[in-house]
Amino acid sequence: KQEVTQIPAALSVPEGENLVLNCSFTDSAIYNLQWFRQDPGKGLTSLLLIQSSQREQTSGRLNASLDKSSGRSTLYIAASQPGDSATYLCAVFQGAQKLVFGQGTRLTINP
Amino acid sequence: DAGVIQSPRHEVTEMGQEVTLRCKPISGHNSLFWYRQTMMRGLELLIYFNNNVPIDDSGMPEDRFSAKMPNASFSTLKIQPSEPRDSAVYFCASSLGTSGITEQFFGPGTRLTVL
Numbered sequence: 001k002q003e004v005t006q007i008p009a010a011l012s013v014p015e016g017e018n019l020v021l022n023c024s025f026t027d028s029a030i031y032n033l034q035w036f037r038q039d040p041g042k043g044l045t046s047l048l049l050i051q052s053s054q055r056e057q058t059s060g061r062l063n064a065s066l067d068k069s070s071g072r073s074t075l076y077i078a079a080s081q082p083g084d085s086a087t088y089l090c091a092v093f094q095g096a097q098k099l100v101f102g103q104g105t106r107l108t109i110n111p
Numbered sequence: 112d113a114g115v116i117q118s119p120r121h122e123v124t125e126m127g128q129e130v131t132l133r134c135k136p137i138s139g140h141n142s143l144f145w146y147r148q149t150m151m152r153g154l155e156l157l158i159y160f161n162n163n164v165p166i167d168d169s170g171m172p173e174d175r176f177s178a179k180m181p182n183a184s185f186s187t188l189k190i191q192p193s194e195p196r197d198s199a200v201y202f203c204a205s206s207l208g209t210s211g212i213t214e215q216f217f218g219p220g221t222r223l224t225v226l
Binding site: 101 | 144204208218219
């Protein structure tokens, strides 16, 4: 059974810092991986989708990497801003369409 | 595009009552997913549909839960009878699906409280 772990569970950093969120999964036979952010009381917003054949994907200040062989993905956020404060969720595609989620990292950016 | 639309946004009901949650996927998407989010278990897939057909309902917790997708633009998740342990946020998501593995887009969720 696929298990997805995100470390740390919570992170608080001052504004302007670069930071890395970690995601690991137990079964490396995944298809794709998707990163989301969730604001309190809101739905999930898709940030990046990394296909299994890719090693990284970039969108603005965000960069996500994928290393299937080691069962890891990282989300890099450059020049963090208070508006980046949210919970970040990693999810792996187990099979064509089934997403298995981690528990998330709650990020706080302090002004 | 309006995105995935869910209704109601909040539902408070008493134990034993029937609850119906509704979802309208993004136009043109042919895969639809129902998830449940709780503090204890996080986000879990309940069921998903391709072209209105249920493909995998292994995540549905028990027979009290049922889901339908009568057409490409509408799906329901029904709980009958509801129990306090069903209290959670229920999300609907959609994706293009047919071209392979694609990005899923989530609705705002329905916060269900069963008293």
